[in-house]
Amino acid sequence: MEYSAGDIAAAWSLKTYTYIYTSAATFWTYDYACSLHQELTFLIQSRWTKVKGLYILTRYMPFLLFVGHLYLNFIPDDNPDKCQMINNICSCFSLISVICSECFFIIRTYALWNNNKFVLAAMLTAFLAVVVASVGVLFTATANAPFETSTISGITGCYQSAGSDELFVPFILLFALELGLISLTLVRAIQSWRTARYPLYDVLLKHNIFYYACGLFFSMVNVLTSLLLQYAYNGMLQDFQLIILAILATRMHLHLWHVDRQIHGSDALMHIPLTDVSSIGHTG
Template identity: 70%
Template sequence: MILSQKYPFSSFHLHRMDSKYPADAVAAAKSLQTFTFIYASMATFWLYDYACSIREEGIFLLCSRWSRVKFLYVVARYVPFLLFAAHLYLNFVPDETSNTCQFVNNICSTLSLISIVCSECFFILRTYALWNNDKVVLAAMLSTFAAVIVGSMVALFSATATAPFETSSIPGITGCYQSSGSVRLFVPFLLLFGLELMLISLTLTCAIRNWRATDSRLYVVILKHNVFYYACGLFFSAVNVLTSLLLNYAYSGMFQDFQFIIHAILATRMHLHLWHADCNRNRSAMDLTSLSQLAPAPHIESV
């Protein structure tokens, strides 16, 4: 009932309006509805994840010292709120113009780039630590990462500048999409796919070389986090490359920001888990030290 009030022409109505509106208009309207539903679902999922981890996050923000990694965490965690606000405004406010769509979309593209850069920086730093702070590995990762950022910016903003935005000609359907020329939007995800492939290769190489040489639990946790993160990145990058090349209307970009949100959730969640695990390990070591001051040595050894 609510959906039918917000969108007077639901999918059922659009099927019955085929004779009144051109097929392209109906297809575009359906794509805009799907796009809006996906963004509303993503916003709900993001808020749910935030509510589930708010206690652990509060402890981290209050108790951890400020550092570059903590700054990355704050940016990666809270920039998506701005991204959702801008996109939901664009999807729900009626009577958009092409200029308004282009302006808000540029803001969204900037926020998306900031989010994915912060998320990737987490795992570049982790990979650097896994390689024992090897400067050559760091230089290779940073140079590749810089090339990905520059290439993505050029592809995103040039596509936005040359591809016109259109709105639905069917009354009651809000939102806008790029009608043509947006095929080059696959380029950032292809570049990101290459970066993820490079990073997962470095992680697996390090794991194979050092698997028998270390028994650190945190080392194993970092390896598992990195591999899972890069596997998700490779999968979503491939999906976005295919949708950008094969689908039309708003369908072509419906999973683009979804990837950035998943990256932000994984990066911040994994960092919280690692920080709390490290704190628990340090706390256990402190407890053992305090206990050793109170108990005889043979008892400690048996403990």
Template identity: 60%
Template sequence: METDYSADDIAAATSLQFFQYIYISITTFWTYNYACSLHEEWRFLLVSHWTKAKGLYIATRYVPFLLLATNLYLSFIPNETPGKCRVLDNICSGLDILLGVCSECFFILRTCALWNNNRILLAAILVTAFTFLGASIGITFATTAPATYAISAIPGITGCYQSSSSLQLFIPFLLLCAFELGLMTLTLIRAIQSWRQNPSRLYIVLLNHNIFYYTCGLLFSVANIFTSLLLHYSYHAILHDFQFIILAILATRMHRHLWQMKRQSHGSDALMQIPMSDMSPPECTT
């Protein structure tokens, strides 16, 4: 006997299947990216000095494996319960936040380096970052904790989703968008002020990296704001993890590129203009 399913059941099942396809694609893309850069990866890990920036690099580079594994487990393991879905979703949210913080830390350091590690600017950036981070964590877990989770009513469709999505989920991306816009503004101001005085190739690459990273972050944040507000079922979270994984790829690739340029330019006057070295700035000056 055939069973009739409602339009909501079909829409929910379709969103779960689409979510699975997206995560398979993201996992394939991440694995391919890692395999293609494996030679550079291990050369950097084995040759570069152990600094705080290197520890930050390792965290940014390998947290996505945990994030993808958790989401794949959530998407493909059958017979989920609402409690299990909530726990796994909270783990994914925590990994997203950790990955976002690690990626942004690279560019906080870079922005401060462009401003000669000014103490006042660094303090202002850190206060803003911790304020936005605390607000994002509070909103994220306050929203997901009481949320109702559901599984597909159609047999054979695995995964679960929030059946009662909250509009507050767009706020962390709005805060991230504002923070990156602020860092981009600081970068552009410094570029205008110092362009003629500091025409070194390293300086130009550093500015290009910063602007490209912030532009990608802003575009993804705006896209996530709209998907969180307008889409339902699993669709509203379809770009959440993708944004942080792309930003992690950009942050680590750009860091390796800067490290390679430092090695190639070792002993030249170009590096004297920007105290980047291994992303471990010298003593701050006001």
């Protein structure tokens, strides 16, 4: 049986999409195994706080995302409506994951600014606007672009062949949000570079800048792939970005917690109330 060039291109895009998700799942599992000892120490010895709950949600939401997408990619299914339903569920997991990851660094930026209420209000307003706009665009674009399955036997998974160009909008909004947050971090670093000599303060600055730099890079990559590529290629790195951000957020929180333990010794509070970190690195 002969297939059109479009059918072959769609099949290759689905295979590439599946390879990327499998690689991402492997990477997440490897990262989890490498940090298991540190994570168990944190979960057992730290006190239960809202930040700890946020950590758990951020850490394990990608697991649900992987289960949904790997099922979608590997289980043979010729029902596009079912594909759309599962994809919508995975989109919810993606949104929760990125919201949790960004919340970590909004709290950290708030701490760097010595709990400045004006800065917090500005960040939360921008963050809520990005979330609401992204939800609207994401589900509208999905509804307007039905899913298709490959006509080639043995190729599993679903893709949106057209009409999903709007999916670049959430990443533009995320790019703008993180550009604003990294600007706040850099302004704070410039203001206090001579006076701040606290280990936790330095850790916060380095973590924030690295996290936002990664977010900006992946957001721009996803904007380009959404606009320039077709079939499953245009969404192949979207969830990969969210998974990387979740890993960075949780890894950095573990590191910050262990640094705090080393500074304060065995009599430390055994948890990091991030909104109080500014009291450690207060610059006056």
